[in-house]
Amino acid sequence: MNTLQYRPRLAAAALLCLALTACKEPPGARYVPDPEDTKRGLAAIERTGCAACHEIPGIDWPRGQIGPSLEGFNNAGLIAAALPNTPENLALFVRNAPAAKPGSTMPAMPLTEEESRDVAAYLYGLDDE
Amino acid sequence: MVSTMSNPASDIFDAWWGWPPPVLDPAGPYADSVVVLAWALIGMGVVVTGIVVAALYVAIKGPERWRARLGGEKAVWIGGIAFPGVVLTGLLVWGLTLTASLTEPVPEDAMRVRVTGYMWWFGVEYLDEDGDVVMRDANELHVPVGRPVVVELFSEDVIHSFWVPNLSGKEDMIPGRTNELVIQADSPGRYGGVCAEYCGGPHALMGFVAVAHEPADWNAWLAGRRTARPVAADQDVPGEVPAILPAVEQTGGTNLAGRQLFMDSGCAACHRVEGTEANGLVGPDLSHVGSRLTLGAGILPNNRGTMIGWIGNSQAIKPGNRMPSYDMLSAEELEAIAIWLEQQR
Structure with missing residues (x-):
């Protein structure tokens, strides 16, 4: 008898869930990088020492605090609160942040263009779970 | 193999976890004998x-007569x-003789350096024939190939x-005492080291x-170190500008600001930068920090980003x-200091 009373609420909750899931595609579906690229990207990140300033999933040490954490990067909003969050923009930014976003507090980093694309691939390839 | 010059993640990790294990991958005569000893000990351990x-197996499953x-x-x-008496005595005598031979006799043509342990970094001083210090550096030692050091x-x-x-092999650094160790690299490359105590x-x-550099490269490196002092460009004390020193390429317009910030923020209390008033001896000498391969004592690659990250946090x-995080400085100030330090080559 009680279950009958609650049915409208259940229906409303289910509808709300459906509506929420429709708001955004699952992050993984937006951009799926090549595993080879992400592997090279991680190596480039280690070699360049990005983790001196950023907490980066997959890197146990160091976990720099002076820059923003890159946890869940593929689910983030704008890059550096300025650029549309696309792999191309991210590659541009990690290589030469002051050029990509004038006034950026992140300096240009010693990465080749190809390495910067790999780094972007790694950051987008991170698993959200 | 050692890591290639351009492609190391971190020297300290190479020293611990490089493959093949560096402790079994000698690059010079003094490491060779250590490796022979290591293999002998590993071999005896296996035997x-x-x-x-085998004895355990016999004791549990063997025939009655064997067990008795x-x-x-x-x-x-x-x-x-x-x-065990014979084997262990033999190994002990051989091992001690071999390790003693690592420092005695000291080779005639050896170059001399002094490395001082601090919590938690290494001070490096290059010495001339008379034992006087000719150059100071930290956490990094450049040597010519084929010459004992x-x-x-x-x-x-x-x-x-x-x-x-x-x-x-490894050698303790003990307060109030001088120990000597001889090293030699027979091929050019980059070799990670650690504090092992x-x-x-x-x-x-x-x-x-x-x-380790080929001798000609090492001479060029040494000559570069001695002339690259970037004093002329940013020396703001009139009349004290050494005329012979060439200006180093300027990166952006923040150079003077970086120097000033370095002095004003108290960095000079602990760090020395040759040719400036910065004369602190508690922390690593930064006279050549811009040309160093690593920051933080062999742990980070050296670039502007890691320099900012290190100073700031x-x-x-x-x-x-023992270095505090300078998180009271703004990003612009940190970058200015980093740029000035990059120029200290």
């Missing part, structure tokens, strides 16, 4: 383990006393141990890098190290 396992023999007095005398080992605080596994706090992040990178 003894094999004998013990294994448990008899004769087996104890031979297997328990005579065999006598390393005088000191400590300023607690006991550390100097170990570049590709180049030699627990010295508190971030001991595990106390690293070192030895770089060294405590997050190497917790407990």
